[in-house]
Amino acid sequence: MARSMLIISRQSPWSGPGSREALDIVLAGGAFELPLGLLFLDDGVFQLVPGQQAACLQQKDLGANLQALSLFGVEALYVASRSLAERGLEGQPLSLPVEPLDDAGLRALINRYDHVITL
Template sequence: MSATSKKILVVNRKSPYGGLRSREAIDTLLVASAYGLQVSALYLDDGVFQLIQSQQADQINSKNIARMISAFEMYDLKEVYVDASSMGKRGIQQQDFVIPVEILTTEQIKTLLHQQDQILSF
């Protein structure tokens, strides 16, 4: 199996501004996509907050994570998944997101995880 045919899933569980993990995950996604790897993203738990469009990162002197995520389209990164349960627990609606996403149930997430060759968790 060649490197370009392997499926890589980047799992994002952390809030956007609690540390560097969210930025590292985004960098990983963009670099992998730029190299033509088959990469996708899954947002769970507080990671769903990374996708919210109305972030005010400038108030904490940080780069806006949502703006970085909006670059996914330029990198042809279209497989972005979000856990429905995580959204519900946090009162988040699909229209709150900065990019189009596919919302998955727990069972669908299990299937997605089993389809991957490599899973990177941030």
């Protein structure tokens, strides 16, 4: 039986390679049909803001990778409610259908997975 894995993405899409690496791991796991989830936490919630113009910062746009998650069977997507609120994104439209979780929900989520990788 495949071991489940939760990837926690904590970096903004423009702060370095962490957000892209997290997506690469999730897409690779999805291609092999591993049971996995993706949690956007801290500045990682900025990846969910629609209409980003990464080219202005001379960065690659992560939007296509994010939209490909469902094509790879990755549907367990979560976001920390506190992170959204702290960054003024609470109630804003997001680019993916994510399940918002409070602190208790985050603890339960992390405990549900066999392996947790934070980037």
